[in-house]
Amino acid sequence: MTLPPVLRGARAATTFLTRVPVGGFPYAEADWRWASAWFPFVGAGLGAVQAAAWLLVDRGGALVAASVVVALGLLLTGAFHEDGLADTADALGGAFDRARLFEILKDSRIGAFGAAALIVVLVLRIALLARLDAAAPVALVLTQCLSRVPPIWLMVALPYVTQGGSRSRPVAQAALPQALLGSVWPALSLAVAHAAGAVSAAEAAAML
Structure with a gap:
């Protein structure tokens, strides 16, 4: 069964943003065009892996946990x-x-x-994560998800910067459907975080 481009875009997004092997090659241009809609979803996944790593090593202290988590993020994304x-x-x-x-x-x-x-940036990232301490795991998931929404809307609103050929050009050809789907993931993440008692309704509304 062949998946539609909107779903194949999830694998394309994972390939584009991370070093996680998900297969699916070769991707059609339509798959790459839908990749941006899944950027926040992939971000939430990355944040969840980092949050799990934090919980595993936080006995060594917040600074150690923050350093490990930042290093893991670099490894997962290939320092993209x-x-x-x-x-x-x-x-x-x-x-x-x-x-x-x-x-x-x-x-x-x-x-x-x-x-x-x-x-x-790396020093600030480690320092700020360490300062969050117990709140860091939730923050990792939410920030990794929410921070990947504005770029989608920028790709919708602004023209591609060059006219020449580029391997990333199909990914940047986002339109309103991609932006709308991409905006769903942060809302779902915040709803789950609120249901779990990790954030209040006011905090969730402020983030949106």
Whole structure:
């Protein structure tokens, strides 16, 4: 039985955002187009794995647990977001025109701005997670899910930045159906968290 593109998009999203082997190749362009709708779902899954890891190692202290969880996140995603952060920091810090900016973005090497941004963000991530302490597991699931919704709406609202060919272009061709489906997952996550007593109704409403 062949799955429709909207469901195959879940596997495409997992392949795009993580290093978790899920098979399903080759993906059609329609599958990649639906991938963005599943970004928050995949994020919640990543957060759940990290939350479980936190609960396993938190006896070593919040700082140890935070460090392990951040390292696990890098392993699961292949440092996907951190790579983008470093590229963006290098481009914004070292480019003075549009052509140079895209040249730096495509360069696989890391520069001073990228390295500095990575250090600051990773240290802050560990410190803030450690400060959350017992609330960290729930925060990991919710933030990993909620933070992946705005990019979908940005892809709907804004044109693709370049006209040339790109492997990620089909993923960025999101439309209203993808954005609406993508917005369902945070609502479900918050509903589950509220039912479990992890967040209050007011907190859930504020996050939405």
